[in-house]
Amino acid sequence: MFFYDLQARGRATSTCRSYGMDLLRWFRFLWAIEVPWQRATRNEARDFCRWMLIAGKPTRSHWRQPDRPGGGTSTGEAYAPSVRAHCETVLRTFYDFHLEAGTGPIINPFPLDRQRRGGRAHAHHNPMDSYRNERAGLYRPRVPTRVPRSVPDAEFNEIFAKLSSNRDRALVAFYVSTGARASELLSVTQGGVDPGRQLITVIRKGSRELQELPASSDAFVWLRLYQAEMDGLIPTGRRQPLWWTLRRPVRPLTYHAVHRMFERAGQAAGSAATLHALRHTAAYRMAEDPDLPLTDVQLVLGHALLTTTQIYLTPGKEEVIRRVLAHHAEQVRQAAERKIPPPAPGYRPETLDVLFGRQAP
Structure with a gap:
């Protein structure tokens, strides 16, 4: 019922999957201690948050090597604060839904903070200031504010030199010139490419709207080389995906495959840069251009608030x-x-x- 409600409210498939992974982590914890989810109390919620902080993330076997041991041991690396905060929010929302439906426990095991439950949110709000999120969970960790990390030019050139195919070079060139998110660039279809105007059409992550993004000429050169190599090997059509796997049989390229591709290139170049760092790099480059207004950068990056774009004015x-x-x-x-x-x-x-x-x- 919970996922039916999410789908009815128009949540993206990736959002439902993210919620499902958090719920699966919680249910596995309850199965281990033999407590039904309807009878979970604040003690189980507290111990679960402590377990995520202390026990560390489990190891998983690779799908290509199913016989490789994994899944039962811990890596010793604790879950990031953002992951723990997201999990706490999902579980609190899950139990709030079942409280309203009358199918869960009487009390939410993941309540709001005691300091906020007794009063009204934004009771002393200054109209001149923006609203703050005062509905924090009791077990929600503090998420540190991080300055986005861009990839220096010399480091980027080393990573780009380690890419092994024209498809990978085209992907990285589009990422660093458009500032699109990883999933957004993979949503481009063959009909969404306009080399004459140097535009590509992506599907925005949150709003799911179509938006044209300008890209560099180098990106279109690498794209044409990739298309020439794959001519006759991939399906053609305006609604067909633009990016495909190089390994036979060809399949539409996924986020995890692109993430692993860039990770391998970074390791070969001795860099710890991530795929999302390319978006930060593009944002910093555009924000540092005095001839490019910050509102234009906001539109290209797809930010709802200008204050989100202003973080790229912070020097690296x-x-x-x-x-x-x-x-x-x-x-x-x-x-x-x-x-x-x-x-x-x-x-x-x-x-x-x-x-x-x-x-x-």
Whole structure:
């Protein structure tokens, strides 16, 4: 019933899958301690949140190597705060739904924070300020605010040189020039490519609307080379997917395959950059262009709020380090070139040197 409700409200398939994975993690925990989900209390919810923080993520066997051991051991790496926060929100929503339907426990095991349950949200809100999310869960962890990480040009060139096919080069070139999300670029169809206008049409992740995005000319060159290689090997048609696997039999390219492709190229180049970092790189490049208004960057990136786009005005870590080191080097150079003025009449120079520590007595 819960997933029927999500589907009826127009939630994307990826959203339903994400909710399902969080619920599966919770149900496996309850099965291990032999507690029915209808009888779960706040104690089980607390222990589940502690387990995600302490136990670590489990290992899973690869689908190509099903006999490889995995699935029962822990990697020792704790779940990220964003994952734990998302899981807590999903479970609280799940039990709220069953509370209204009368099919779950009487009390939600994942309640809101005690400090907010007794009062009204935004009770003392300043009309001049934006609204904050004051409906935080009791077991919701604090998610640190991270500055988006872009890929430096030298590092990007090394990764690009390690790509093994024209399809991969075309994908990376489109990612870094359009700023599209990974799933959005994979939604492009063969009829959604307009080389004459240098535009591609993607399906936005949240709104599911069609939007044209401008791309660089290099990306279309790599795309044409990829299309020439796959001519006669993939289905053709305006509604057919643009990106296909290189391995036979050909299948539409998936997010996990693209993510693994870029991960292999990054490992070969000695880089820890992720696929989503290409979107941040494109955003930083566009935001640093003085001739490109920030509202245009917002439209290209598909942000609902301009404040989300403004985070790309924050200088990157590498750029800050470079400028600060240059500042220190300039201070050293100026100190070396600084001339000592001659002493005033009546003062002995050697006495002033001893007084100001320029020479030992």
